Amino acid sequence: MAEKKVIQGEDIIVLVDSKTTLHATTHNLKVDLELKELRTKDTNGKEQSPGDISWSVDGDGLVVVDDSIEDSHTSEDVLGIVLSKKLVDVVIKSPLSGLSKTYHGKAYITSFSLGAPAGDNATYNYSLTGSGNLSPQDATQQQS
Incomplete structure (x- = not known):
């Protein structure tokens, strides 16, 4: 029998x-x-038919300056993407084995907010709004 594992939030990026x-x-x-x-x-009554699918991603983070970390967007980078109105590639995935799908799409970062309360951590949040499909891809397809 397969063992159950609860996926933690930090396991999906x-x-x-x-x-x-x-x-x-x-x-x-x-x-x-x-x-x-x-x-x-x-x-006699209303019936429903499927139409379009829309998707979005909301994210939050801490404002941190760390030059030693590569391959990550800073809060300043995210704000720059909003201001440039750039269409970005979005991938939702997990590095864990057993989670066989990732999801790919294109989106715009449509909002950015910076929180800087006195006596607490500075935080930011943003929203991505999908433009087109959010498509599943099997892990085996990702290797190619």
Whole structure:
């Protein structure tokens, strides 16, 4: 019998243009299916039909300056992407074995917020809004 394992939040990461966000604390993926209402003169009630899918990712992190860490976006980088209106590549994945899918898509960073409370850590959060499909890819396809 297979052993169950609860996946921890730090086991799932989001990459933006092949880089993680530095000192991320949370990521939230949201996928919505639009339902289209179908109603005709000869039906008793409303029926639903699937329409478009939209997706987004919200992320939070600590504002940290650490020149020793490569391959990560700083909060300043994330703000720069918003200001440049750049379409970015997004990958949602886990480095754990047994999680066989990653999800790929294109998105815009549509919001950025910086929190700097007195006596506490500076934090930032951002939202990515998908542009097009969020597509699953098997781990075996990723190797090629």
